[in-house]
Amino acid sequence: MPSSCGLSHISLRCNPASSNFRAISLKITRTIALICAFVALGALALLWVQIPSWRIGGARSLPASSVAHLQESLTCPSEGEQIAIYGDSHVTGGRMTQFGGESGPVFGRVLEAELGADISVSLRGVGGHTARLGEGRWDVRDSAEETVVIAYGTNDAAPRGWLRSKEPVPVPDYKSALERLASAGAEAGRQVVFLAPPPAGSSVIMQRLRPYRSALRDLGRELNVPVLDPADAFAACEGSQPLLTYDALHMNAAGHRCLGEWLAARFCQVPD
CATH class of the missing domain: 1.20.5 (Single alpha-helices involved in coiled-coils or other helix-helix interfaces)
Incomplete structure (x- = not known):
């Protein structure tokens, strides 16, 4: 059943x-x-988007729209004149040898060697400094140098985002600090030049830097101050990539060499 x-x-x-x-x-x-x-x-x-464009020897910088302004108006330093560069770890060569990277002269020293003629370059950079911190650290009016290069913006952008505990500086505050620095230099009779934050090696860092690079260009136009852009230098040195360390933010030895040589050519109008 x-x-x-x-x-x-x-x-x-x-x-x-x-x-x-x-x-x-x-x-x-x-x-x-x-x-x-x-x-x-x-x-x-x-x-x-956080992953850098890594290569053997570092990270490749990503292309960026140029924010250069009035670079053709630069005055070539005369024999014995001096240049001061105010900025952050880009000026001091921070992280250049990170992860076994090659050591080399920072871009300011390369600029000095390229210009020759007993022209000296003073490096006044502090790692981690924003434009406001630089304003508090240095009095540009006391500078004895004939040319003052102001190179802030990377730390203002807090480019690491959630990977760091830093908050970005509001863009208007960044512009105001730069304007005060530039005005102090101009009042002292110095040739004032802005140097934009270098392009990075990851799209998300570039996204954070972009508003500050654009703000610097706008300020240069407002104040009639030349703006030099490392993105143009890196584009001219494409064959030397990678130009950044593995952190995709700081320049490696090749990046410093590229920027220093390019700056010398801009100051003294040497054709590419």
Whole structure:
């Protein structure tokens, strides 16, 4: 005599509630798996823009729209004149030898060597400084140098984002600090030059730097002050990439050499 509900396929037929429960469980499992997949893809997308354009020897700088202004108006320093560069770790060569990177002269020293003629370059940079901190640290009016180069912006942008505990400086505050520095130099009779924050090696860092680079260009136009852009230097040195250290933010030895040589050519109008 056959069993009424002994076999599994008959059991499912005899117990529709169990069958429905399994179907619902399967749908829930598939939905959770789909949600997890979307979350994983979203996290991967967020991390992807953080990943630098790494190469052997460092990171490749990404192309950037030039913010240069009035660079053709620069005056070539005469024999024995002096240049002062105010800024952050880009000026001091911070992180150049990170992860076994090659050591070399910072761009200010390369500029000095390229100009020759007993022209000296004073480096007044402090790692981590914003334009406001630089304003508090240095009195540009006391500078004895005939040319003053003001090179802030990278730390103002807090380019590491959530990877660091720093907050970006509001762009209007950044511009105001730069304007005060430039005005102090102009009042002292100095040739004032802005140097833009160098382009970075990851798209998310570039996104954070972009408003500050643009603000510097705008300020240069407002004050009639020349703006020099390392992005133009890096574009001219494309064959020397990578120009950044592995952190995709600081220049390596090749980057400093590239920028220093390019600056010398801009100051004394040497054709590319």
